Amino acid sequence: MAAASSPVLCPSSRFGPSSSRGFHGHTLTLRLPHRPSFLSTGSSRWLRVSASVSVSVEPETKAQQDDSRDIPLLSCPICYEPLIRKGPSGFNLPSIYRSGFKCPICNKSFSSKDVYLDLTVTSGTTEYSEFKPARTELFRSPLVSFLYERGWRQNFNRSGFPGPDEEFNMAQEYFKPVKGGLLVDVSCGSGLFSRKFAKSGSYSAVVALDFSENMLRQCYEFIKQDDTLLTTNLALVRADVSRLPFASGSVDAVHAGAALHCWPSPSNAVAEISRALRSGGVFVGTTFLSSPVNTPLPFTALRPLRQFFMQETNSYTYFTEKEIEDLCKSCGLVNYSSTVRRAFIIFSAQKP
Ligand SMILES: C[S@@+](CC[C@H](N)C(=O)[O-])C[C@H]1O[C@@H](n2cnc3c(N)ncnc32)[C@H](O)[C@@H]1O
Structure with missing residues (x-):
């Protein structure tokens, strides 16, 4: 069983x-x-x-x-x-x-x-193939993967993202209670943060995990430019965030940079992260907010329409801060806290 x-x-x-x-x-x-x-x-x-x-x-x-x-x-x-x-x-x-x-x-x-x-479920299939929503498929493209750290990611700063160095420092603060443990950087893209976590020496091992084959190839291209990373405890794993290849309660830290809005089902993903985290384990994520401040009443009323439109157009799904907090809580996570800067949010929650 x-x-x-x-x-x-x-x-x-x-x-x-x-x-x-x-x-x-x-x-x-x-x-x-x-x-x-x-x-x-x-x-x-x-x-x-x-x-x-x-x-x-x-x-x-x-x-x-x-x-x-x-x-x-x-x-x-x-x-x-x-x-x-x-x-x-x-x-x-x-x-x-x-x-x-x-x-x-x-x-x-x-x-x-x-x-x-x-480590995807479909690994090794010869006939079967399936497609995820466009917000996931987009990042499987070789061009987007190539451009990601060569201009694409820098654009996020215009929405309030403070930039990789500061985002990394903020995440490291949240991860202090799990120092020395296993960190999984889910939806790592080309490994911008995985490399920083691995180089920091703060973790026993880092798993850079993404669904995109081309992002992982890019990640390897960056890693091999730095000899020390090849001998560091850093693994590249292809997996779906909704089906993480870890035993329940076996992971100390999960990082998900700029990813929540790209996932096919954020609730399945956060539930899966919660399953994989050990008691006391920490989840840190960043994303774009649909509104940087509390959504006023008329817009709250329009929320179902907005979600429907996003699903239909297959575009990214953005949430308010209250929605993100609610999502974490409904997946059994506690001690939610966050920092918001315009549309940028970094949030953290812990496995009880
Ligand atoms: C905007 S990039 C974020 C990259 C990096 N974490 C950062 O902070 O810049 C979003 C990533 O989410 C990944 N992604 C989308 N759907 C996914 C899924 N179902 N499972 C795992 N990763 C997924 C994409 O392949 C892409 O690399």
């Missing part, structure tokens, strides 16, 4: 009792349109990786056990069971890239594509 509400598992027992169901003769074939520089393979665009075929898992050495304490569990996006990992230890890009992951319950394998680990 899927452990949707299972407690955090001891990292040193991450292979658990199901480890005997490891990869049996499993071979991964990875397509590499852009060969990552950390792989010293030949010129072939296809890389064949044979994962370990041993059925029983060898006992870990003391050093490996110590090492694994800092390594977060990635879980199956279908049943939330922690994934069995085979490959080198460590949570940096090269070691994750060389690892294979498998759900012991669903029996589904997950592997890295290009430079990110694909």
